[in-house]
Amino acid sequence: MRSHLTRHVFRQIIYSALHSETLCWFNPRLHRPLPNRTCLPSATVFSRPIFGFARAPARKEKPPNFDPGCREMLELNHAQSKHERPPPRSALVKAFSAFVMDRHVRQKLSVDDSQIALLLTTLRYLQDIRTAEEEGLGLSIEDMVNTLELLKVSKSKEPEELAVHITLAEALYEEVDRLGEMAGEDRVKALNSLIKILALKRRPEEAQKLLEKYWQHDSSVIDPTQWKNVLVGFALIGDQDKMLNVIEMMEARGVPFDSHVHQAVIAYYTKTTKDVEMTKIWYEMGMARGLEPTRRTDLLVLTLCIYNNELAWGEPILRSFLDTKLQRTPNDIKVSWKLILQWAVARGKRFEEVDRLLDLLVQKSQEEGLNVRPDIDMINPLIKYAASQNDAYAAERYLALGLKRGLKPDYKTSLLQFEYRIQSGDLDGAKAAYDELKDKEYEMFDSIAPLDRLLVALCNTKPLRYAAIMELINDLKERNTRLGPDAVSALALVHLQRGELQELIELINAHAYRFSPKQRSSILNVFVTYCLDRSVLTAKVWDAYNILRRTFPEVDPQTRTQMMSAFFERGRSDMATHVFGHMRHLDIPEMRPTVDTYVLCFEGIGKAADPESLGLVYNMLKLDNIVEPDTKLYNSLMLAHLGCRDPDESLRVWRNIMHSREGPTENSIQIVLRACEVAWHGDKQARDIWSKLGKFEIQITKGIFTAYVGALAGHSLIDECLELINKAEEEVGYTPDVQL
Numbered sequence: 034m035r036s037h038l039t040r041h042v043f044r045q046i047i048y049s050a051l052h053s054e055t056l057c058w059f060n061p062r063l064h065r066p067l068p069n070r071t072c073l074p075s076a077t078v079f080s081r082p083i084f085g086f087a088r089a090p091a092r093k094e095k096p097p098n099f100d101p102g103c104r105e106m107l108e109l110n111h112a113q114s115k116h117e118r119p120p121p122r123s124a125l126v127k128a129f130s131a132f133v134m135d136r137h138v139r140q141k142l143s144v145d146d147s148q149i150a151l152l153l154t155t156l157r158y159l160q161d162i163r164t165a166e167e168e169g170l171g172l173s174i175e176d177m178v179n180t181l182e183l184l185k186v187s188k189s190k191e192p193e194e195l196a197v198h199i200t201l202a203e204a205l206y207e208e209v210d211r212l213g214e215m216a217g218e219d220r221v222k223a224l225n226s227l228i229k230i231l232a233l234k235r236r237p238e239e240a241q242k243l244l245e246k247y248w249q250h251d252s253s254v255i256d257p258t259q260w261k262n263v264l265v266g267f268a269l270i271g272d273q274d275k276m277l278n279v280i281e282m283m284e285a286r287g288v289p290f291d292s293h294v295h296q297a298v299i300a301y302y303t304k305t306t307k308d309v310e311m312t313k314i315w316y317e318m319g320m321a322r323g324l325e326p327t328r329r330t331d332l333l334v335l336t337l338c339i340y341n342n343e344l345a346w347g348e349p350i351l352r353s354f355l356d357t358k359l360q361r362t363p364n365d366i367k368v369s370w371k372l373i374l375q376w377a378v379a380r381g382k383r384f385e386e387v388d389r390l391l392d393l394l395v396q397k398s399q400e401e402g403l404n405v406r407p408d409i410d411m412i413n414p415l416i417k418y419a420a421s422q423n424d425a426y427a428a429e430r431y432l433a434l435g436l437k438r439g440l441k442p443d444y445k446t447s448l449l450q451f452e453y454r455i456q457s458g459d460l461d462g463a464k465a466a467y468d469e470l471k472d473k474e475y476e477m478f479d480s481i482a483p484l485d486r487l488l489v490a491l492c493n494t495k496p497l498r499y500a501a502i503m504e505l506i507n508d509l510k511e512r513n514t515r516l517g518p519d520a521v522s523a524l525a526l527v528h529l530q531r532g533e534l535q536e537l538i539e540l541i542n543a544h545a546y547r548f549s550p551k552q553r554s555s556i557l558n559v560f561v562t563y564c565l566d567r568s569v570l571t572a573k574v575w576d577a578y579n580i581l582r583r584t585f586p587e588v589d590p591q592t593r594t595q596m597m598s599a600f601f602e603r604g605r606s607d608m609a610t611h612v613f614g615h616m617r618h619l620d621i622p623e624m625r626p627t628v629d630t631y632v633l634c635f636e637g638i639g640k641a642a643d644p645e646s647l648g649l650v651y652n653m654l655k656l657d658n659i660v661e662p663d664t665k666l667y668n669s670l671m672l673a674h675l676g677c678r679d680p681d682e683s684l685r686v687w688r689n690i691m692h693s694r695e696g697p698t699e700n701s702i703q704i705v706l707r708a709c710e711v712a713w714h715g716d717k718q719a720r721d722i723w724s725k726l727g728k729f730e731i732q733i734t735k736g737i738f739t740a741y742v743g744a745l746a747g748h749s750l751i752d753e754c755l756e757l758i759n760k761a762e763e764e765v766g767y768t769p770d771v772q773l
């Protein structure tokens with residue numbers, strides 16, 4: 034016969050309610066009674082698949098995808114913000130070097146603004162902990178010089194971010210210069226790098242001062258091309274007078290304003306700003322000084338004329354270029370054909386006319402015995418021009434023109450095809466062009482922007498083309514391609530809407546940590562908008578919020594307060610209280626709840642009548658050493674207790690108001706009278722308050738009078754209420770109405 038214990042164990046197994054007899058770890062706060070067996074969901078019953086195979090293991094969350102060294106530098110940043118112990122010095126030195134070496138080896142991988150900020154934070158910390166006996170920081174000279182090289186090519190336009198770049202560059206140069214003769218030639222490299230960084234990051238005056246200082250001392254340590262960088266730097270900030278002054282200084286110091294310096298200025302105006310008027314001024318200035326424009330200068334100017342409808346001004350330049358800058362060699366003939374064809378297209382020649390023009394050019398070369406044949410490099414500029422005019426049809430026709438002549442599309446053709454098809458909304462065509470690019474053994478894109486646009490467009494299609502999105506994402510993962518903030522934002526919304534939380538976390542971990550605060554804000558806004566959307570299920574909003582608070586600790590208090598209020602509006606005061614609690618436990622004082630936040634929370638709890646949440650938040654208030662309660666906060670606390678059917682506690686809060694320096698307001702009096710309406714013997718408290726109002730000659734507003742009548746009516750003092758109502762106009766000057 035089976036024992037009672039055996040029967041008990043089998044019964045527990047059947048109902049999936051196994052109980053541990055080990056009490057050493059038992060914590061009463063964590064104990065929960067077992068659910069009623071009759072109500073136990075079937076999904077929780079242990080089961081085995083029909084073939085006996087075990088279930089697939091739970092999917093593990095992938096850790097954030099940090100670049101080499103970034104984890105330790107982020108830990109330093111986090112420790113400083115929370116006043117905690119930072120990582121060891123050796124670990125930070127190693128992290129700094131690992132990051133710089135990784136970027137130096139992978140030269141095509143740019144440095145983000147957030148990463149530059151981490152480098153600066155780490156460098157400043159190493160400087161702060163350096164002892165008086167130490168000369169260096171533990172970083173090698175090579176690491177510091179390579180960091181300056183990275184700053185030279187880093188791209189940023191925001192003034193705040195540029196300031197961080199320059200601060201880091203100056204600090205690095207100071208450290209290299211501090212080593213003196215030990216630095217050797219690297220000291221000269223660091224100086225020239227600093228001058229270029231200052232010049233091209235909107236500090237040309239500082240670059241000029243450094244240049245003049247060291248030029249006078251020893252011009253051999255200065256690269257003469259730095260004068261060109263300073264000149265372009267003043268062009269960057271639009272100061273023509275300073276540009277002319279720099280030219281005079283150059284010539285006074287034996288550095289001529291030659292065709293190559295002239296080319297650098299023209300390149301800035303034609304490629305960076307695309308400023309036609311400034312290009313005309315400086316091109317003609319060079320001619321007036323007797324300079325012969327380089328071949329590159331003329332090509333830049335002619336290209337600008339083609340794309341900005343300045344054909345009349347560029348016509349003499351084109352003739353001069355064709356007559357004097359080109360030889361009758363096959364390569365130069367192809368250059369001339371490219372220009373002639375682009376010029377014809379810009380003049381509005383039709384497709385058939387361009388086709389005949391190309392025939393005539395081929396025929397002429399054959400007559401000269403050169404037998405030059407067109408190639409795809411002549412067709413690509415025509416496609417690019419058509420795309421710039423938002424004419425996808427013309428671009429396709431020029432592509433067909435090349436195919437008709439047996440010209441096989443190359444990498445540039447497919448890339449142009451990809452971009453103009455996205456621009457025209459032809460996602461299927463863009464996807465086909467992308468597939469062609471994948472098959473070519475080239476670096477995919479100089480910029481991630483086209484891929485971002487394709488992903489954003491696919492994510493915004495209705496109905497959603499999820500299979501195409503995931504196919505593209507999987508391919509990019511294999512190629513280790515990084516997405517931009519716009520693509521990450523669009524993809525995050527897709528995962529949120531589909532409830533794919535694991536994929537969403539992996540996406541954020543893979544990309545968001547390397548974005549600047551401004552870029553991260555675009556992703557954060559997707560979460561916030563989703564959480565505030567009342568059409569989204571509450572459970573999904575809660576999941577999204579939890580991912581948000583873990584991955585975006587920088588969420589400001591206003592946004593957190595909005596989310597708290599949104600949960601109150603959804604009738605989930607427990608979730609709202611958790612949001613408040615997460616704010617309350619933040620380490621940064623500026624991020625923690627204010628008096629207004631407490632007020633909103635107490636008012637929401639009062640409307641929801643949730644005494645458990647009220648107890649939690651009230652305890653947080655007691656332990657809060659930053660917030661000083663005022664009458665407004667006490668008013669909300671009275672409302673919360675009143676909403677939770679605890680009028681006696683509301684009256685206790687009222688006594689706190691009476692003894693406070695600020696004292697009660699009109700709202701305080703109305704709230705306490707409402708509490709008296711339902712409190713035990715509240716009529717006596719109400720009469721006491723009423724007598725004090727008369728004693729201190731406090732103005733009786735209609736709201737206060739109505740609340741007092743309600744307090745008496747709540748205790749069935751009908752006769753006294755009627756007497757007050759009948760004398761209302763005589764004593765307080767209010768005519769009785771429906772509300773009263």
